[in-house]
Amino acid sequence: MKPRVAITEGDPAGIGPEIARRAADDPRVLAACEPILYGAAAGKRFVPGVLSADAGRSAYEAIVNAAADAQRGVVSALATAPINKEALRLAGFPWNGHTDLLAHLTGAAHVAMMFYSDELRVVLATVHVPLADVPRLLTRELMKRTIALAATELPRFGVAKPRLAVAGLNPHAGEHGLFGLEEQHVIEPAVACCRTRGIDVSGPFPADTLFVRAKRGEFDVVIACYHDQGLIPVKLVAFGRAVNVTLGLPIIRTSVDHGTAFDIAGRGVADAESMVAAVLLAAKLAGQ
Secondary structure (H helix, E strand, O other): OOOEEEEEOOOOOOOHHHHHHHHHHOHHHHHHOEEEEEOOOOOOOOOOOOOOHHHHHHHHHHHHHHHHHHHHOOOOEEEEOOOOHHHHHHOOOOOOOHHHHHHHHHOOOOOEEEEEOOOOEEEEOOOOOOHHHHHHHOOHHHHHHHHHHHHHHHHHHOOOOOOEEEEOOOHHHHOOOOOOOHHHHHHHHHHHHHHHOOOOEEEEEOHHHHHHHHHOOOOOEEEEOOHHHHHHHHHHHHOOOOEEEEEOOOOOEEEOOOOOOHHHOOOOOOOOHHHHHHHHHHHHHHHO
16 A cells, blocks of 8 residues: 655745645656645635745645644655745744754654755754854754764665764864864764764764765765755755655655745746655655
8 A cells, every 4th residue: 555645835935836746746656655735725826936924824834734644644754845934934933944843743852854865865963043053052962862863763764774974063173173172072072972872973074075975985874063064065966856854753754955946936947856756755764
């Protein structure tokens, strides 16, 4: 029996509805699962490319309904089209995106964002926060939890004994304290602690070469310290094929590797391949 996968249409003013519906009709998706669309209420109309609180509220309601159905077992997994974070805020919601919203809805204690592709896999220690706040937020406890979560979750993706590597925060991973102390005071102790627990993790390594090493097969996943450090290399080598996966949830959730693309919304030119990849991965994980 094929798993039922909920596909949320994201911000209705963006490309989400278009790529969600195209993915739901894709022969590859129909062969792998039974897709079920969650979108704006019948009769609601939104102007493509126009930011609004109504659109943010509609996207939120679709996520809430799909997540509730996933928790009840009505659907086996959740694949989400992109939402607009500013629209969420205009609607009065405090969350910065799917990751923290779904953690709230499911009561998950610790979650992490992973971008998964055949070429490269990256887990983010911090996500949608100002770059200036990253050094303060990057604590030993956060790093230990993120490393442990990645090591626990990777076997679900076919990596039985994952080899993890942690990127340094500073240039040259701090160069023994010359360019910053976060590596010595935070990352190295966290890595050492996780190694004593039997996790195959190493680092911190200079980020400018670590992703190349991982892409060449030396490591199965990289732990990045902040959003752009991890997402730039993934999108460079696998944009449109990478899948955003939330680790640590009690439900399966995947998503696209791009945003709402207001600039092309409503024109019928959006590429649905990342949405298809997200649904296919969700179906695969549900089938396990």
